[in-house]
Amino acid sequence: MAGQEQIKPTRRDDGPDDTPEPAAAPAAQVADTDIDDILDEIDGVLETNAEEFVRGFVQKGGE
């Protein structure tokens, strides 16, 4: 935790005390883990041949 506190800039210069912002670094960590989970999930269903899938998605104009 200490290392993470050091790399997180303090948001307010005039803060009433020097308590670190406890949520910031762990939140970023959660976000990283979360995006990995999302990508794993999407990997499982994403078209395996992306190039062919994209090439094959041809539409006529509408409206």
Added chain:
Amino acid sequence: MTVRRVMGIETEYGISVPGAPGANPMVLSGDVVTTYAASRGIRPAQASWDYADEAPLRDARGFDMGRGAAHPSQLTDIEDPTMANVVLTNGARLYVDHAHPEYSSPEVTTPRDAVVWDKAGELVMREAVHRLATVPPGVNLYKNNTDGKGASYGTHENYLMSRRTPFSRIISQLTPFFVVRQVMCGSGRVGIGVDSRTPGYQLAQRSDFFETEVGLETTLKRPIINTRDEPHAVADLYRRLHVILGDANHCDVANLLKMGTTSLVLAMIEDDAFTTDLSVAAPVRTLQAVSHDPSLQSTIELVDGRSIRPVELLRTYFELATDYVDTTWGSDVDAETTEVLHWWDTVLTALEGDPMDARRWVDWVAKLSVLEGYRERDSLGWGDPRLRAVDIQWSDVRAERGLAHRLAATGRVEVLVTDEEATRAMDAAPEDTRAWFRGACLRKFPESVVAASWDSVVVEVPGERTLQRIPILEPLRGTKAAVGELVEGAPDIRSLLASLAVADRPSD
């Protein structure tokens, strides 16, 4: 002032057959419509569309375009028997529009209900896909607005307005809002330019396809403000503002904001409440510049000389709307308006800081967070086909394949309308507009309804030689409260017609 007004969303879906890019999209779209219709016991010849009052070439500026001057794709009132076209018991129209299946939602009165019946439309398409999948390779449908190769198809909004409002005022005061609305409501797109020739990411699916500020067309030279004047209602009283520049949304919050904030801005325009000129310089070019800047940091030029960021202009509209609601309604404001203002403020606050904080609420941000994840993990450039595949598959209507649905299923997207609510709306019509009467006729007397449209129901009475046309020109009549007992109590169509006549045609 309130977000409440008669409104609706019509969505054309992208369509393709896996492994067969050359398949005929018109035939496929017909299959989608007839397959779904059959699943609900509707014969396409049965509840077909009544075109009598359609006039797509009427222009809100006060002149008609000669039919000889119109592009064939503008002639939407010509009936083609090979084109499937049905009315559903929820009051919606499901049909083939050119080369796409289209679901036009029933008329609703709140932004939230617009989201409900828009999601119902996607479930209609999903049901058709599931049924067509029984004959491999099946047909896939996508709730998006471009193939990234130069073709675009629309998600149009409709808002009933007072005929008294000068159209010139709508143009001048709505255009700046539409230039920046995509920041809250865009669905995101991989590729810059209509054919994606420049690698990159932009906020909106549709912005690159707009070429003019005002006009009648929807398929070519697309205008920011569309002037089609086809009210589908009493023409002396109402105008139907047809909005063609929006994206199809998967995020409920963005979809709610698209309908709700637009309705609020329109209410202010109707009341002539804007006291400051917010006109944007070079609106078409600016529309595209805003779409091309996901950092949201670039400024745009106003006609009065100011340079401000798009979120600042949206904040200005928000503050004007909030002041107006406070002044007009005070604490009597309705819950629907309060909900829209809450989300409007919440989303703007997120976008004003780190835009990625809006990933739970705004499609383009949710999509970008996934794409950036891929770019970082696999070191992909914006031209990589995998990113374009994510972009397309994002909008696949199937729950198990559509990436937006996968994200929502894991709780990463704010859900305002549950699947249960949307499923119910596949069959049930809104109760507070004429859609209820239209839907109820189809539900209760399916054998008798020959055709229907936004403003009529045409029925065949056994023993009568001519068809009976029941006009429903007032969108707020024909509600369940007004004619519910009368319709539900009628044993057959003849009795219904007789009761309507006695009741002074309350549905008219």
